[in-house]
Amino acid sequence: MTTVLEVLGQVFLLAGAMVFILAAVGLITLFDPYTRASAVATAAGIGVGFVVVGVVLLDPSVSNAVKAVLAIALQLVTSAIGGMAIARGAVLTGHDFEPGTDASELHDLHDPGDEPDAR
Template sequence: MTALSVTGQVFMVLGALIFISAAAGLWRLRDVYARGSSVATAAGLGVVFVTVGAVLTDPEISSLIKVALAVALQLLTSALGAITIARSAALSGHPFAPGTDIRALTTHERTP
């Protein structure tokens, strides 16, 4: 085993642990907004760790290009998707968890 291979395996295990923590967050967190944040974080970081780990175990230029593109697209789209889902939930009137400070949301007018 090479050092790159071991590092790649460690990255993949860390990515899997991030996914497991996000899955636990789906049960533990109180509302759709916190759950969405948990899933978006896992999508962003977990996929990055797993794909980078995969390319480290089999380092080739073509794999590196594919992973770089996948990581860039994943980081851009996971945050955007989470924001869109949270905004849709807020605009549809989905309740916030008790104790959530929503003063910043109520100062702006809602658009139809």
């Protein structure tokens, strides 16, 4: 059973590494900050999940499993929030979208700090 867990752990670690490599390639090849942010946020969530599961399979214990669940949950939440914050910052600073992107819902988006004071 230990050998099976070790093999599965190594497979998960390699899968996580491959996700990170694909995200790095995406950062180089994708054209606008929105798709780049999406690639990084997705890789952060999935890649870290694979790596953490792989580590738990290599050193299985209840305490490690609890730590892994907590780490994966926090990573999924923070990577999603970080990706949305980066994309929103790009929209608010006026970065162009890749040609063919439908941004019609964003034409009214503005920074609340630009509103005049209501006195």
